[in-house]
Amino acid sequence: MTQPLSSRRTPLVLLAITSLLGACSDAPPVQRRPNVLLVTLDTTRPDHLGCYGAAAGVTPHIDALAESSTLFDRVISTAGITPMSHASILTGLNNYKHGMRTFYSDKCGHTLKDSVETLPETLKRSGYRTAAAVSAYVVSEIYNLQQGFDTFLTGVDVSSIDITRQQKHATAWDTTGLTNSQRRGDFTITDALNWLEESPDDPRPWFLWVHLFDVHDYSLVPPTEFIEPYGITYPEQGTKLVGMRGHEWREKMYDPELTWMDAQLGRLLEKVKDSGQFDETLIAVTADHGQGLLDGYKRHKWAKHRLLYDWCIQVPLLLHLPGEQAQARVPDQVRTIDITPTILQYLDLAPGQELEGLSLLALMRGESEATPRMAYADALNLYDAHSPAKKSLPEGHYDNLYAVCDGRWKLVWREEHPENSELFDLAADPLELNNLYSLEHPEGQRLLAQLNSWEATKVTPPEGGGAEASAEALKALGYMGDDEEEAVEDGESRDEDSRL
Template identity: 35%
Template sequence: MPSMPASRVPILALTVLVAGASGGCGGAGAAGPPPARPRSALVITLDTTRADALGCYGGKDGVTPNLDALARESVLYEQARAVAPLTLPSHISMFTGLYPPRHSVRTNSLMALPAAATTLAERAAGAGFQTSAFVAALVLDGAYGLSQGFRNYTQPLRKQQSALRIKDTPAANVVRAATQWLRQTDRSRPFLLWVHLFDPHEPYEPSEEFLNQAGGDPYLGEVAATDAAVGYLLGKLREMDRMDETMVVVIADHGEGRGDHGELTHSTLCYDTTLLVPLLVRYPDGWGAGTRARDVVSGVDVYPTLIEALGLGDPGDVDGVSLFGRRPPPGRGVYFETYDGFLSYGWSPLTGWADERGKYLHSSQPELFDVRDDPHESRNLVAERQEDAVRYRERLSALAQRPAFEATRGAVDPALLEAVQSLGYTGAGDVDSELPDPLDTRGLPSPQSRLNELYRFYAASTAGEQGKFDEAVRLLQQVVDQNPRNATAMDLLGYFLNQSRRFQDAITVLEKLQALGPPERHSMHTNFGHAYEELGDELKALQHYERAAQLSPNGPLVLGDWARMLEKTGQAPAAAAVRARIDELTRAPRPSAASGGE
């Protein structure tokens, strides 16, 4: 294998870090005394936060003073990548150490982490840690599996959700709740606390104070609000005298396109605008404070790093590597993917591998970038570096061969399934689709070649949200004509045809969507149900609402449709059971049992 010219080896590597931190020096990668073991850990995940949004990553001055101050006490990783530009798969990788093909959660809301998987919180709880999570958005609803091992899991109320918009808990409220939990913890036992902050996710609506702090940039204003919340939480930790025992890890789940490469937000492409994330690791004994590492690292490294730091034993067969006082092995590369285009729009999967030599993106239109010389990924070198491309493809192929958990479809809640079955309903069976392996493009168009389609789709959504249903229908019809495999556009077209009271047209579109096959969307059944209900076909409406409820058993709106139709068709006891379930789902969370036993 050709070696890199010495002049191009990143100089700010951990060798500097180790020597600088400990004052000692030794053999390659093993210099100086190791860091002291922290007792407890605080993991802060920043949603939708590009690395370069932070001052310490070269962003605009004054936007993130608290994170910049934390960076001066931490090891800062310059080449940390998310495993996916999607909130749920990315977080699950952090807490399991597994890449998405292995933990099997490839997108938001359609799949849940199987109970058989082991999370960091389960390992910590098993060792007597007090465990608690505070998440700011229902994309991380505990029903998707991340609540495994957390004794307290505080999330937004499900009833606050609307059909079209995510409602999040502001960062300031999340950290206040987390602080209250910290106050009531048992000082004699260690803790694992996870705090998730969602403000930088669109829509960007910062307060005037934070908008001004960010020089009028609304996205950065949300980042500033998040930074202030981080500052508040760390300040409280210091006040409580817990900072000296606590390892702090700050990482983002993915970045934000902001128009780069034609991508406005995130989820469909895998350029570094949405994959490079901030990663700060603060050791309580000051190990490595203020140093910057160029090592190629990933969100999957959070799990093994904290397993080692907290003395929780062997991390097991995971994809991540421990960074606790050490560098990743030489030649290390990291995997990333998005199946959002495949699952939502009928495009090819987009997968890839990055290491210190470059970054390869696999799709029906492969790309290879030398991200050190070309950090903006503007020169595709795939034609001239075929050997490298082959090598990267081998990595992707090898990953596909590794053992994986079987996906659990939907946020399946056993209690609800039981309640439903006791009413005489039987599930229509699992509808798992086999997802293509990372190298299998299925001959579909690549995501980066279909951005115009995406823009038209966004324009239609916006028109629909503003009540311009005819305009939304016209634009979505164009999208579907151009790409008859765009399931999301067809689903939304059905929705807006219903809004325009064109119920028969809606059914025609939805039947074409259903014929495309899995994944089966609960929203499609809801749209079917609304159309049939309006046309007076109560039996068909009931069937579709029931199926939607099976696919989304924790969705109060979905369950509400089902309950209404059960009432209309004279099935009062069944309707009452579903209503009781809705009440349970939308009730305010219980006060956390913070310091109780296991």
């Protein structure tokens, strides 16, 4: 029988009770709050995880964690781009609130606002020691995401990135594990393990954010001995793959790199268990965005991310609450902005500002909600200096895109050309193939009114925090410009799906 979360004594209550008992000489020591481990898996689609119904064996460590966690069936991210999405995970705010709207722009924000308090900042002022081990500079101090961390480990020398000019960077199929813009997951997890081992006697609870980037691209790839059992022989290091060949290789590498990433996470989870801290640690595993792959290309002519279709903004979420047995699955639509308020409510800590996200604890105890949670996402391609070129994006997507979804109806509104907007009935059309948008459609009008109420299309000039993003480093990560993979080979066209 599921144990209601409301039946537990919250950490703050326990702290109060044990503090009173501390007046007695034989009283037990004050119980500390649980540790918090936040894992973000870059570019990870839920339908490729075993616990979400994919083939067994791809993600055994994540699947094992799911057995003692609550799994959320439909989770929507705020962007199909790494830094903006992570800013929302770490703050409980949508992009128009936390201020990071683009990779780089002189028209609107491209860093997290200094005035916004992050989850690690809240935990730090509440007595936690805080650390992050991340895998790419797109989640680094460049975007002001280091706020609140005592220790912030990127493995990348941000100062070495030339932000004044574009320098060609052609790494591909590199097995060394480290470039100037990213590192492989084994390097990141080693940093995280070393941090956990540094102060084993520190009585304070800890917060650790780990970000793994491996499935994002094939710039860095797992060791040859890991990939050989899959029957894969890497192209020569530095080989660029154009058009459909690039998409096919991305598909071929996706699950093996996901297994590699899962294995690295397994090392961290094993350490937490072996140290006796698993039952004292809240664990959240999620992703920043998904990836189109070949089915995204077949449906919408795009194999990567950035766009606002579900294959891009629907992500996994597992929540393990120490000492609790909550609902095994939650079918309701939730958002990544709900992660921070859930953690804070579980710990009985007040946020530093009003949050847009809502705690998930009630849903985890089996309660229903009368009103669906509205999800928001955006891709401001007209403002973003590092947006793919108009000729590279699918037709109509070189625009400022805004998505609003209530779980069934989903509007993707296009600011410059609203006549090209999209409206989907996800209950009847989960693959988003039948655009129902018209100016008169009542569901479209309802969702557009919701978008307008948020004033999400208003932008403010960039703040001085963070640093100017490196165009070349972003291009090296596949985020911008005339990406070779999104180009077409001689004789190909975007409408040619026969090879899929």
